[in-house]
Amino acid sequence: MTTSDILASALDSLAANKVRSGLTMLGVIIGVALVIILVSLGESAKTFVDDQMRGIGFGRNGMVIHPGKMDPPIEPSKLRLEDSREISRRVPEVLDQVPIVVGSAYIRAGGQEYKTSVRGFTENYTELVNHRVESGNFLTSLDVEQHRKTCVIGQKVKNKLFAGFEPIGETVRISGRRFTIVGVMEKKGEMMGDDLDDLVIVPITTAQDLLDTDKLNAVLVWARHTEDLPLIKERIIEFLSGRHMRKDDFHFHTQEEMISILGTITGTLTAFVSGVAAVSLLVGCIGIVNIMLVSVLERTREIGIRKAVGARHRDIFLQFFGESMVLGLLGGLSGLLAGIGLAALVMMRTGLPVHISSWAVLLALACSLGVGLVAGVYPAMRAARANPIQALRFEN
Amino acid sequence: MSSPVLELRKLTRHYPTPAGPVMAVHELDLRVERGDFMALLGPSGCGKSSLLNLLGCLDRPSCGELLIDGVAVSSLDDDGLARLRNHKIGFVFQHYHLLPRMSAVRNVELPMMYAGIPPAERRQRAVEGLERVRMAHRLEHTPSMLSGGESQRVAIARALAMNPSLVLADEPTGNLDTRTGEEIMQLFEKMHREGTTLVMVTHSPEMAERADRILRLRDGRIESET
Numbered sequence: 001m002t003t004s005d006i007l008a009s010a011l012d013s014l015a016a017n018k019v020r021s022g023l024t025m026l027g028v029i030i031g032v033a034l035v036i037i038l039v040s041l042g043e044s045a046k047t048f049v050d051d052q053m054r055g056i057g058f059g060r061n062g063m064v065i066h067p068g069k070m071d072p073p074i075e076p077s078k079l080r081l082e083d084s085r086e087i088s089r090r091v092p093e094v095l096d097q098v099p100i101v102v103g104s105a106y107i108r109a110g111g112q113e114y115k116t117s118v119r120g121f122t123e124n125y126t127e128l129v130n131h132r133v134e135s136g137n138f139l140t141s142l143d144v145e146q147h148r149k150t151c152v153i154g155q156k157v158k159n160k161l162f163a164g165f166e167p168i169g170e171t172v173r174i175s176g177r178r179f180t181i182v183g184v185m186e187k188k189g190e191m192m193g194d195d196l197d198d199l200v201i202v203p204i205t206t207a208q209d210l211l212d213t214d215k216l217n218a219v220l221v222w223a224r225h226t227e228d229l230p231l232i233k234e235r236i237i238e239f240l241s242g243r244h245m246r247k248d249d250f251h252f253h254t255q256e257e258m259i260s261i262l263g264t265i266t267g268t269l270t271a272f273v274s275g276v277a278a279v280s281l282l283v284g285c286i287g288i289v290n291i292m293l294v295s296v297l298e299r300t301r302e303i304g305i306r307k308a309v310g311a312r313h314r315d316i317f318l319q320f321f322g323e324s325m326v327l328g329l330l331g332g333l334s335g336l337l338a339g340i341g342l343a344a345l346v347m348m349r350t351g352l353p354v355h356i357s358s359w360a361v362l363l364a365l366a367c368s369l370g371v372g373l374v375a376g377v378y379p380a381m382r383a384a385r386a387n388p389i390q391a392l393r394f395e396n
Numbered sequence: 397m398s399s400p401v402l403e404l405r406k407l408t409r410h411y412p413t414p415a416g417p418v419m420a421v422h423e424l425d426l427r428v429e430r431g432d433f434m435a436l437l438g439p440s441g442c443g444k445s446s447l448l449n450l451l452g453c454l455d456r457p458s459c460g461e462l463l464i465d466g467v468a469v470s471s472l473d474d475d476g477l478a479r480l481r482n483h484k485i486g487f488v489f490q491h492y493h494l495l496p497r498m499s500a501v502r503n504v505e506l507p508m509m510y511a512g513i514p515p516a517e518r519r520q521r522a523v524e525g526l527e528r529v530r531m532a533h534r535l536e537h538t539p540s541m542l543s544g545g546e547s548q549r550v551a552i553a554r555a556l557a558m559n560p561s562l563v564l565a566d567e568p569t570g571n572l573d574t575r576t577g578e579e580i581m582q583l584f585e586k587m588h589r590e591g592t593t594l595v596m597v598t599h600s601p602e603m604a605e606r607a608d609r610i611l612r613l614r615d616g617r618i619e620s621e622t
């Protein structure tokens with residue numbers, strides 16, 4: 001009996017009971033599809049976050065300092081512009097830093113007015129963050145020093161207020177005050193829920209005047225060498241708490257931390273759905289055992305006939321074992337296709353990069369083969385052990 | 397070639413029952429020579445089915461000895477018995493016992509498949525075998541599309557597929573009408589003329605008359621031989 005004989009016999013007998021075979025495979029199909037979807041979605045989300053971080057230039061050597069404690073949230077302490085300047089001066093491992101003020105304001109031009117996000121940055125923002133000026137210029141150090149009322153607008157603002165003509169040199173009113181447009185930012189799209197086209201960037205000093213605050217929302221800090229980040233963190237804590245803040249009045253985020261937070265969330269989700277997948281595969285396995293036992297019983301006479309014409313134990317064993325393996329593998333392949341299809345659909349709908357994890361595919365195929373293997377052994381052994389005389393006399 | 401096809405020495409098979417052992421086959425001594433056509437005749441319950449199962453190596457004797465082509469069956473393990481059935485014995489059953497999902501030609505190929513004969517060769521030999529029983533026009537028909545006589549012809553082709561030393565037939569005409577039964581008997585006579593060793597179980601004295609030797613069984617013993 002050759003492998004192709006075993007395969008042909010298995011396919012014959014499965015084809016004779018198409019509906020039954022299909023229903024039996026369902027457990028395996030669902031289990032395998034879940035494995036593919038989950039692992040692929042998890043990896044895709046991780047790639048997405050990585051790309052986003054890199055997209056706004058918040059690279060591996062970057063870190064954010066937020067005033068206030070993250071957990072539990074308490075009244076944010078004051079993190080001031082002088083503090084950010086001092087960081088560059090006092091901590092030599094720091095490559096550069098950008099203080100950030102965020103607020104919102106009404107912006108008005110040519111009789112049109114709407115609310116947009118106002119960001120205050122220093123002039124070095126575009127050098128450090130991967131967010132460039134498309135036309136005109138970015139803010140200068142003089143703009144920052146002298147609290148000048150200059151601004152750079154995002155693509156959406158340009159399209160809303162200056163549809164069809166070049167806005168550089170034009171005047172807009174932000175919260176009623178006159179600003180001169182010096183540049184337009186490139187189109188960037190959304191980054192982690194933040195629309196980088198719907199904003200107006202002004203000098204950090206001007207932003208504080210405009211929003212009537214002396215606080216910062218955050219400071220972005222870049223290290224000369226990524227491995228210095230923990231040291232920098234320590235130095236900053238030391239320096240800031242010496243100045244005017246309590247030790248736990250601010251917290252830090254590195255890109256690695258953000259990815260690991262996301263990892264914890266997806267990890268929990270993955271663990272949960274892996275459980276569901278495992279249960280589904282187990283149920284699929286039991287289903288195959290059950291249907292194989294029915295099949296062995298139904299074909300008792302066939303087993304008797306095969307033995308009478310010379311089938312050995314192992315021939316009968318391999319016949320039924322092969323059938324179980326084919327069931328598992330067909331279920332696995334169907335689940336694979338369903339999983340890939342659904343995962344791709346979800347990714348396209350949610351805007352995640354379409355990515356099918358190759359190790360998930362291997363894992364899923366291994367699972368389905370394992371199910372077929374485990375489920376096949378016992379029924380095939382029963383078939384192989386059948387007594388030929390009783391089997392020949394068996395009436396269905 | 398000097399050893400007989402079958403040699404039985406005090407061959408015994410008894411079954412344990414709550415009421416004590418039932419002697420299905422009791423201390424039988426018998427030789428069947430190459431080319432013999434022997435009928436086993438007797439009423440139901442006389443032990444002829446039990447004897448046939450022993451001769452066909454589907455069952456093992458309780459005691460005594462059975463030699464097939466000079467090989468002692470008791471020395472073989474289960475795989476050895478399977479090999480013996482495959483190479484030396486052809487079965488023809490009352491209920492044909494063809495595999496229902498397989499075409500006629502694949503049914504005939506079955507013993508050759510278990511013998512490890514490559515697919516192309518076994519297909520060719522199966523077709524030739526079906527031609528010999530005048531079933532060449534029904535190669536791809538499944539058993540459900542065949543009449544009783546046709547099914548039995550396919551079963552005979554299957555029994556002969558491995559050129560066995562011995563063909564065992566269990567009431568081969570029991571399920572057929574007289575005319576078809578007669579055709580099958582003629583086929584057996586032709587096999588006999590061509591040198592096949594045949595042992596046929598029947599309860600019909602008329603059918604038994606067609607054989608050279610008639611062995612009458614009663615209560616697991618030989619009552620008479622003619």
